[in-house]
Amino acid sequence: MRIISARQAWHDSLHHNRDSVLAVAAQKAELGRKHGTGEGKVIVMLEDHDGQQVARTYKSRQKGDNVHETRPGRRLSTDQCAHMLAAGLIMQAIDTLPKPVQHFGHYLYSPTATFNDLSIAHGMVWLSSGLDKLTDKQRCRAYWMALAAIQSHKRIVSGGEELAPGEVCMIMEERTGCRINPSNWARDYAEVWAHLAKKVDGLDRTALRPVAEVVESLLSAEELSSNDYDRWIRQPGEKAA
Template sequence: MRLNSARTAWHDCLYSQWNSNAAHFAMIQELGVGVQKTELDNSVGICAHRALAGRIQSAIATLPRRLQLFGHHMYAPGNSDDLREEAEALVFELAYGRGERMYAKRIPKAQAVAAGVLHRYRRMHQGGQSAAPDPLPTPEGFRAWVLDERGVALASESWAREWGGFVSACFLACDDLDKQALIPVSAAISLMLEAA
């Protein structure tokens, strides 16, 4: 398990290593489902991974539930619609709470915008080093994604005035939630590296 970043550690602590990926996929092909065998690989590398993973998982468990779900959506190897929806709701609530009030008819559009910003933020920060390019850097591309994925049409007229502030608030919300979620993981990594 790599301890070079909290994001990578979050991913790796939830990833189960197999002795042989080829053997595992052959079993899935043959049986139609993956089956855990009773024999475990207790090699030194696997045991070390499990020990480090347990420390990171314990750190994650100290977070409030919603922050855990946000972090799992961002960095866990598997993902689900439930995790995504919870993360989107959290980003929307935080951004909306910090910004200007809006009419009720505008809230569904704002929720779609928050979902689009989270999608962008997640894609930019996956891989552990936050170096990926913005997948939707232009307002046109962003509006097209919101329309395709959420079925919500956003007007292009006065885009910056209409949505610029809320998009910025959503990015700030994502950044704040990300930092809060990674604090205990970073602390656990620091303690493990000091002990090494």
């Protein structure tokens, strides 16, 4: 897991990479692990009734035998250990946030975001919008504009473009059933849209703050190889030796 930014760290902490077979084999070779089936037999020296030593050959356990044991897998590598530790620090930071803010961040950055995350994020933006003075008709449209503002922000932080006025109007039309003319955007909707976009950005900053602190602590450590486990066993904020 590479640490680049708070947004990337949030996403990658909930995403488990799978190394290639050759990469895992190289890791095991570096750690000095030896695995293999060998000849599949064990020779044991025993004594017969006359006290003479005789050799007995027994079949050894092979892969697929019904034996309860822990076998090494592709997850046992220094990279995976580093990933799990870094991910744990990030998830611990996320867990310090209020639950609704966690859902807001998960919708923006989690690889497994759900409709529940979006629903809670939408409610947070709308309840904190302060648009109570609008008329009923305006408030109905602004409510769905808040949903569009979240989706627009997610597109922006993912490297895309902000939703165009026509796209926002289409979202409102689909949910209100009323025809909305994009040509009236500057007059009727631009101010409300800018207000909602600012609210979404503020909530995003709140959600990222504890994660950014952990990321900054990790990045402040001396630059080491991504395979160097020592980089990750230091606690956030601890100075490199």
